[in-house]
Amino acid sequence: MIKIYSTLTRQLEEFKTIEPNVVKWYNCGPTVNGLMHLGHARSAIAFDTIRRYLEYRGYKVNYIMNFTDIEDRMIEVANQEKRSVLEVAEEYLSYFRRDMASLNLKPATVHPRAMLHMNPMIEFVQELEEKGYAYESNGDVYFDVRKFKEYGKLSNQKIENILQEGTEDAKNPNKKFPADFALWKAMKPGEPYWPSPWGKGRIGWHSECVLMSGLYLGELIDIHSGGQDLIFPHHENEIAQAEALRGKPFVNYWLHNGFINIDKEKMSKSLGNFVNIVELLEHYSADAVRLFILQTHYRSPIMFTDDVIDQAQVTSDRLFDVILLTKNYADEIMEKDESKLSELDKKLIEKTEKARNDFIEAMDEDFNTSNGFAVVFKFSNDVNDYLRKAENINSSAIKEADKLFDEFRSILGLYEDFNSYLSLDKVEKLIKLLIEIRGEYRKEKNWEMSDKIRDDLKEAGIALEDTPKRILWKLTE
């Protein structure tokens, strides 16, 4: 049984989907006005892993993650760079896709974009207005939070404590009440716009996600997720719109990931202390970054220091080694005689089963990847031990271990590409070395050994050709 902590109830709850074996999940994605940084990566990796785990547990996960491409900051950046918002969005979007791929993040089922959904959003705001939850004011449209009695329930705040006087937004004279939030923003000079019943303007950020989640997943969804900073006001405002309009619940489980801190401060765009993913990946592998993030439970804060990510790199490399060694042996064709299982074989098989169960147990408890990794590391010790101590490596035992490593890798999103590890460059060096050694044998007229090397290589798909001047080699098959 999977348990999930929901921000709304502030406790662990049994995970039950609306439809059997299907998860409807909306994750609030980034605003594409800059490069992907470690904070985005934390959120994306945490939820990517949870998604992968749910898939492992047999769910079909319909995972929607938006890209916000029209927003105050988008316009700001566009003006700074003297380009259109669309151009800015296109460029950073492509960078995001690139960085997400390099972190081995699975693409969402759909990545919707606000700009492409302007008409249904306008209709959505109109409906809110018709039902009396929204009011127009000088071309803006605001949500009247006092009309929604449960406002504040997600962030656990009383309406009178929200938005104190003196904050920028509370002073907005178009609002009836300081906490009211914009559904539609009237165009200012130089801004992009869409026509609407209230004049030229654009959609407010908080409406985008409600509308798009409804469009792609339906009115009630299983999971809605994002960073902890989105609890208020963003998700609070989503609930207000969705539930006011529809008169029924919007989301069953609210998931929020913790932040990454640098020097005891949160990493954020506004503080300018963020670490870009492109730059980080120049020094550390994507696997190390994923491991660094997943070693900590997704709701806890992470302190970023060079030391800690260095440690993660070492750990990641060690883990990779044992998985690679296992794969090397699992790929070999060995006699499969299960009646000849040694004590060590049997023990390894037992440990494999136990590790799988322990891992599932850890992950079932609100996706506790810390405990999950503890299981993975213990198991990797056992396998390392087996690989060195077993008299004969039994194919059924090592293949089970390899299979479990594959499961771990696919859930945690680690070491996806073994082929790139065995690069042609390395193969080339290896072949040249063998040719050199064979040359020594030929000098000694040790034809038995030199022929063996040539024959065995040929069988492995590497053909050697002895020509007068040099030895040519090529890969066959």
Added chain:
RNA sequence: GCGGAGUUGGCAGAGUCGAUAUGCAGCGGUCUGCAAAACCGUGAACAGGAGUUCAAAUCUCCUACUCCGCUCCA
């Protein structure tokens, strides 16, 4: 001010009433022609104070400190 999370060994980080978390780094050992790797063992922690309990890192209260949200932000 209001709301929330937290303070665990050298570092990171789980655990939440009774077991050895785990990783990195130490230290010792095993293996070993050399090198490397690996495995095993080991030391070391529960912010401070009071209370509840047979038993508390784990529950309650108090104190101190940290972080987050209340403003665009993952």
